[in-house]
Amino acid sequence: MEYLFSPITTARYFEQALRKDHNVMTGGRSLSPRIFKEWGLQGPVPAFRGPDMAWRVDEPYAERLRKLRKDFEPSLLFWVDSGIREIPGDIASLSIPRVGYVIDTQFALDIRLELAKHFDFTFLAQRTHVQDFIDAGVPNVAWMPLGCSPE
Secondary structure, three states, rough: OOOEEOOOOOHHHHHHHHHHHHOOOOOEEEEEEEHHHHHOOOOOOOOOOOOOOOOOOOHHHHHHHHOOOOOOOOOOOOEEOOOOOOHHHHHEEEEEEEEEEEEOOOOOOOHHHHHHHOOOEEEOOHHHHHHHHOOOOOEEEEEOOOOOOOO
């Protein structure tokens, strides 16, 4: 599972739910506390767990795979939109299904359309943009509304 780690990202809820029944490894980088101050967050940044494996946004998937625990065999890449604007070009070389969950299609739609073309399956949090993704040639697009943790 890949996303930009933050205490306020939807991806945290997916990770929490998936860990209940699946062996999950996460990768990405943590959002800098400086960003929260720029966003106007008052007080200390809420505590949050970082990724199992840290990597740079531009780090190729071949290098990312070498960071996996030796006993872990991925069966799926689940990428959650969290503001990252690029995906390494070697993503197509992965031999596992690639799933993207695109959230903020109301911002930078053109960038998100291009990102989604890297996935075998793309889910959108915003139903209003499903047809835009289909028209752009993104395969296997469906709406999956946002949710939250019941805890």
